[in-house]
Amino acid sequence: MVRYSHFERSTAEQILAWALAEFGEGLAISTSFQKEGMVVIDMAARMSPDVRVFTIDTGRLPEETYQMIDTVRQRYGIPVEVVFPDAAEVASLVSTHGPNLFFREVSSRMLCCHIRKVRPLERKLATLKAWVVGLRRSQGESRENVAKVEAANGVVKISPLADWTAQEVEDYIRAHHVPQHPLYGQGYTSIGCAPCTRPVAPGEDERAGRWWWEQDELKECGIHFLPNGQVGRRLDVLVHEVLSAKPA
Numbered sequence: 001m002v003r004y005s006h007f008e009r010s011t012a013e014q015i016l017a018w019a020l021a022e023f024g025e026g027l028a029i030s031t032s033f034q035k036e037g038m039v040v041i042d043m044a045a046r047m048s049p050d051v052r053v054f055t056i057d058t059g060r061l062p063e064e065t066y067q068m069i070d071t072v073r074q075r076y077g078i079p080v081e082v083v084f085p086d087a088a089e090v091a092s093l094v095s096t097h098g099p100n101l102f103f104r105e106v107s108s109r110m111l112c113c114h115i116r117k118v119r120p121l122e123r124k125l126a127t128l129k130a131w132v133v134g135l136r137r138s139q140g141e142s143r144e145n146v147a148k149v150e151a152a153n154g155v156v157k158i159s160p161l162a163d164w165t166a167q168e169v170e171d172y173i174r175a176h177h178v179p180q181h182p183l184y185g186q187g188y189t190s191i192g193c194a195p196c197t198r199p200v201a202p203g204e205d206e207r208a209g210r211w212w213w214e215q216d217e218l219k220e221c222g223i224h225f226l227p228n229g230q231v232g233r234r235l236d237v238l239v240h241e242v243l244s245a246k247p248a
């Protein structure tokens, strides 16, 4: 992992402008249509109407997220690229472990995320030079060291909002009338797959509604942070089993 520290003093707008000019069509915004992702889309669309946006359809998304795909298409005129998991891998996963394996243990949950999110993302990134995400350092312990610009596996990862606060995100949304995911109106503060996300109570951590049944684990799916130690080794075994049992 290479961190480009000289970008740390640059603003979100400066970083996005640089990225759009530097990578052109080789750049795409990855989003699940949460507030930060929508801020990044709005900011980039003002600079370049041709900016690319993609999302991963895990097959377990809430209906409201599909509505957001239409919202972005209509508001910004951006044809959102929808990335799907490999059908044979999902068939093997569900046949071997059942549809709701994520409730069993952390490694089972990460296996589901790996097949439905991480592997499709890796395939998409292999076609890009750079991707933009909406991570913020104040979203929790696992994100406190996010770099504004870094590179890994030959792809540059750009987090222009890394040093933004939740209030700055809200201020931008209000100032620019950015469309919001309907589930925020129902008490959600972080939005992912339907079975793995719930609304949070007042005062709870921003990401407490993600995989809420897990205790003392980093609330991440492996897209941004790899699992460590025992969970990582167990995950490797499970992934190997699922891919080996994949129908031809």
Ligand code: SF4
Binding pocket: 058, 060, 102, 109, 110, 112, 113, 114, 116, 117, 192, 193, 194, 195, 196, 221
């Ligand atoms: S968030 Fe839940 S349903 Fe979605 S990929 Fe991860 S474990 Fe599977």
